[in-house]
Amino acid sequence: MRIDIHTHAFHPKIAAKAVAHLNEAYDLRCEGDGTVDHLLACERAAGMDRCVVLCAATTPAQVIPANNHARELQRIHPEIIAFGTLHPAYARWEEELHSMERGGLRGIKLHPDFQGFRLDDPRLLPMFEAAQGRFLFELHIGSAQPASTAPSSPQQLAAIARAFPGLTLIAGHFGGYLMWDMAIDALAGLDNVWFDTSSTSPFVTPHLLRRLLDAHPLERFLFGSDWPLYDPAEEQRRLQRIGGLSDSALERILTNAEHLPGLL
Template structure:
């Protein structure tokens, strides 16, 4: 099964505003319009079977609406695996965990930079403790700044992984968006059973040599294909990743299929 582990889709009423924000924040021209229909059309064109749609609450008040939307997308589209979200400022997080577990959501997205907290925020510790057996965490890691200033640097993630060995984490952007040298130092060269990596938002910013060094530093069976749609198009990202990394068709299909193993290990097999 070919899976895109890292996508975003927004409610039609706000999709254009969300895309405009992404364009301005990242100084890019998004490949998609931000809607679920466009996402699924592009995934189908790229022969991708399923996609994880990530929802993150930028404020505590958005936690319930974001999780409702993630569940509605998963219920409406067989191709969608919905990931919900939490916020350390949301007081009723324990009840919300029970609610989204009952809704069948398989994971939680955290984006400290956009959500306005640091990954070493002590309020996250009980959330990790309570959620680690039931949810996969997809966490944005890195930014174009120093580790000290960055809310989600690879070193903060490494400390969490060591403290919670039963916590399953997908480190987005190969473990450190725009700070891949730190990702290599903090996360490379050591196999952590609770750590996976996605490839989203990497290839536009690295050389082929840098990409190969990153991929070789992490276990290949822990690599997950991700596009960060609507920023990047699935078909274009598949071609660019394979070409720059020098992966054979067999190797590329293995990366595309690793997510199915992850989900099988953490709950019901995907249908």
């Protein structure tokens, strides 16, 4: 089964605004319009069977609406696996974990940059502890800032992975957007960390992408398009071309998520 592990789809009322924000934040032109219908059309055209839609709350007050949106997406669309979210300033997080679990959500997305906290915020520690064995975590990792001041970094992720060996962690963007050299060293040999391929191939040299692919076993890589930023079909072609991947290696990356513990 081919699975795109890293996508976003917004409520129709805010999709255009969300895409405009992404265009401004990342100085690009998104390939998708942000709606679930366009997402699923693009995934079908790219030969994908399922996709993970990631929801994140930029404020504590948005945790419940974001998780309700995730549950609704998953209920209506069998092709979608939706991840909910938490926020370190959300006081009733234990109750929300139970609610997400009852509602069939399998994962949690954290994006420290957009959510306004650091990944090493101590308020997250009891959440990680309670989520072990219950939820996967998809984490945005990386920043244009220095690692010492960045909201997230490969070093921060490595500390979480070692402190909570029962967590299944998916490191976004090959483990560190714009921090790829750090990610190679900091995240080597961590048994509970997987790597999604999103938002990397447009920015790296073939040599660096090959180093990233050689840094971990092939089964640790999960295909991610970061739609609506990028089209999944074009992302497959770019990943294969720049990374020098054989057809069989690319197919492994496209299907590895099927075997990710707790996803299906």
